[in-house]
Amino acid sequence: MNNQAVYIGNRLKAIRKELKINQQEMADTLGIKRSRLGSYEEGRAAPDIGIFLKICKSYNQDPFSFYELNNLQDG
Helix, strand or coil: CCHHHHHHHHHHHHHHHHHCCCHHHHHHHHCCCHHHHHHHHCCCCCCCHHHHHHHHHHCCCCHHHHCCHHHHHHC
């Protein structure tokens, strides 16, 4: 597993738990299978850019802070 996929998975799961929705509800919103979302949450895969942007838009997440890119831009 790569660190980026694990980080994204942890963020997705945290968002989902905060919203008190299950994997199927989130997967339906994103237009993906529940098993695919599970693979993201477990860090076995990372979403492609289209799904990533859909996550950000659907759940009001700033892409820069989602990836902590602001920290990368400073250094």
